Amino acid sequence: MSLKSCYRYLWGEVEQVGWKGWTKMWNFFIPPKVKHFFWQVCSVKLRGRRVDVPDKCVLCLDGAESSNHLFLQCSLARSFWEQKGWLGVGSRDMAFLEWVRNFFSSKNEEQSCEMIMFCWSVWQFRNRKVWHNENVDVDKVAALSRAFLQGWQQAQFQGGAARARLREGTQVWKKPAIGRFKMNVDAAIGADGKRGLGWVIRDSSGIFVAAGWLKHLEFGRP
Structure with a gap:
């Protein structure tokens, strides 16, 4: 049985899977485990994922933790949606699946x-x-999502499984020597003139280790 067949089998056990939008998602060029996670989030309550869910959101300490809260109502998520201009997609009080x-x-x-x-x-x-009581902010969360997707897509490119779907000019990431780490750095200047610098560190297996950034940099003239 293929992975997609397993998904379809599971769909019959969940009330909300009749939506045709799932077919679109299965074709997205993102890691299969991320697709599976997202399907679970939309189809099953967090408490049904065999994990202990705190009564209160650990990211904002305001409101009971649920899919609706964690991905729509939590101040961390809303900060990112606002940055992207996506708050207008729907009301913060609507069900997460409806928002999706x-x-x-x-x-x-x-x-x-x-x-x-x-x-x-x-x-x-x-x-x-x-x-681990690790400090969390929206920039760190966004950096991980970008780095993980980029690393996975480049791995598919190297394996020849998805060459046609990668944009022309994509540079293939090369692993460092065993026991070493590699840091990739990128900088950008926005339309408003603001400058930023970000970096991602991965180990010799290509696994994400850490990410960082600096915002609103100012450079003096020589």
């Missing part, structure tokens, strides 16, 4: 992939906060 439906129908595939990856990253940092 609105998103898929009004945004393109690239934006939908970015949204799904961010939700996955929110869940990763939520777990880090629960188990």
Whole structure:
């Protein structure tokens, strides 16, 4: 039985899977485990994922933790949606699945992939906060979602599984020597003149280790 067949089998056990938008999501060029995570989030309550869910959101300490809260109502998620101009997709009080439906129908595939990856990253940092009390902010969450997706897509490119779907000019990431780490750095200047610098560190297996950034940099003239 294929992975997609397993998904379809599971769909029959969940009330909300009749929505045709799932077919679109299975074709997105994102990691299968992220698709599975997102399907679970939309189809099953967090408490049904065999994890202990705190009564209160550990990221904002305001409101009971649920899919609706964690990905729509939490101040961390809303900060990112606001940065992207996506708050207008729907009301913060609507069910998360309904919000996702609105998103898929009004945004393109690239934006939908970015949204799904961010939700996955929110869940990763939520777990880090629960188990390691790691500090979390929206920039760190966004950096992980971008780095993980980029690394996965480049791995598919190297394996020849998805060459046609990668944009022309994509540079292939090369692993460092065993026991070493590699840091990739990028900088950008926005339309408003603001400058930023970000970096991602991965180990010799290509696994994400850390990410950082600096915002609103100022450079003097020589």
